[in-house]
Amino acid sequence: MVFVTGATGILGRIIVLELLKKGKKVRAAKRPASDIAEVKHSYKFYTENPDDFFTKIEWINVDFEDIHSLQSALNGVTEVYHCAAKVSFHPKDEKEMYRTNIKGTENLLFACDQSNVQKFLHVSSIAVLDGVNENGELDEESDFNPKIDHSAYAISKHLSEMEVWRASAEGLNTIIINPGMIIGTGNWKQSSGELFSTFEKSSFTFSGSSAYVDVRDVAKIAIDLMGKNKFGERFILISESKKYSEIGNQIRRKLNLKDAKILSKSILNTGRWLNIFFGWLIPQLKMATRTNIESVTSSSIISNQKVKKVLNFDFIPVQESIDFHLNNYINDKKLNKL
Numbered sequence: 001m002v003f004v005t006g007a008t009g010i011l012g013r014i015i016v017l018e019l020l021k022k023g024k025k026v027r028a029a030k031r032p033a034s035d036i037a038e039v040k041h042s043y044k045f046y047t048e049n050p051d052d053f054f055t056k057i058e059w060i061n062v063d064f065e066d067i068h069s070l071q072s073a074l075n076g077v078t079e080v081y082h083c084a085a086k087v088s089f090h091p092k093d094e095k096e097m098y099r100t101n102i103k104g105t106e107n108l109l110f111a112c113d114q115s116n117v118q119k120f121l122h123v124s125s126i127a128v129l130d131g132v133n134e135n136g137e138l139d140e141e142s143d144f145n146p147k148i149d150h151s152a153y154a155i156s157k158h159l160s161e162m163e164v165w166r167a168s169a170e171g172l173n174t175i176i177i178n179p180g181m182i183i184g185t186g187n188w189k190q191s192s193g194e195l196f197s198t199f200e201k202s203s204f205t206f207s208g209s210s211a212y213v214d215v216r217d218v219a220k221i222a223i224d225l226m227g228k229n230k231f232g233e234r235f236i237l238i239s240e241s242k243k244y245s246e247i248g249n250q251i252r253r254k255l256n257l258k259d260a261k262i263l264s265k266s267i268l269n270t271g272r273w274l275n276i277f278f279g280w281l282i283p284q285l286k287m288a289t290r291t292n293i294e295s296v297t298s299s300s301i302i303s304n305q306k307v308k309k310v311l312n313f314d315f316i317p318v319q320e321s322i323d324f325h326l327n328n329y330i331n332d333k334k335l336n337k338l
Helices: 012-021 036-043 050-054 067-073 091-113 152-169 191-201 215-227 244-254 265-278 283-287 290-297 305-311 318-334
Strands: 002-005 026-030 058-061 079-082 119-123 173-179 181-183 204-206 209-214 233-237 240-243 261-263
Touching: 002 012, 012 026, 012 036, 012 050, 012 079, 012 215, 036 050, 067 091, 079 091, 079 215, 091 119, 091 152, 119 152, 119 215, 152 173, 173 215, 181 191, 181 215, 181 318, 191 244, 191 318, 204 244, 209 215, 209 244, 209 318, 215 233, 215 305, 233 305, 240 244, 244 318
Parallel strands: 002 026, 002 079, 026 058, 079 119, 119 173, 173 233, 181 209, 204 261
Antiparallel strands: 209 240
8 A cells, every 4th residue: 555645736646646557556645625626637637537546546634743643544554655745935834834844744754663664755845955066066965054044945845854864764765856846737726736827927027947847757756766666865856947937938928928027136125125114014025035035036057867867767848848737727727627
């Protein structure tokens, strides 16, 4: 039995689907209020037999603050894919991120220690990587630098990684993957699922860039790494780095909208000062933090060579990925699903 946390998220649902395609029995974690019908709906974009696969999922409500709930969920489980996480860059979500991402991971690993779990894959983020190699690239040897300003999200993911490495040192077979921004279908109003609606609604973008990867690639790689027992290692999963303006305008042109205007760093810094004085009055200004501004105005070169060599893997090009999932987004809008 395989246990997948965050199974209603943009990545977790596809890991579940890919595992089912391989004939695995899957237990999928959800919250009581989770919309699993939306997951079922999104499967039609990924397979010709969505109903057949969906009915094979064993859904279970899990409370990550309750050890007994987690121990019950792990009954009979030998492999875990830990995808559950809170993703946000808004200061108001800091406490929830620390509770969900750090404490939730700690509790899950404690429950694994009391179970028959043999393999554990943790989904982290490229946000935890600092420091470049001799080629000026971020790679798997890049270490988190606590002296640098980080978002609360990056800190929470770094500390959750520390819990995984600790479990690894104590004997659990673990793998960490660090994907870039995941491009996928469904879950349109949360986390990276908001990519298309954000660029649709906003006529502004930023001068920096980010690294992107298709959800189908992340799911396939995660399962392949577990199958090849690549334990005690981390793997960066990105296809390409692209300017926000390039991604935004590809989306906006497909939606028959004008190209987005780039907000300069100086304008954003003005917003940061306004946040200091008027953030209490204008909630949107709360996002204008030093770390957020640095993130959206900077660019990094990130290496994906390790996983490409280990698995002989070719990533889906970002433009192709955007086209595929954007068409799904548009079709969902036509069906009034958003």
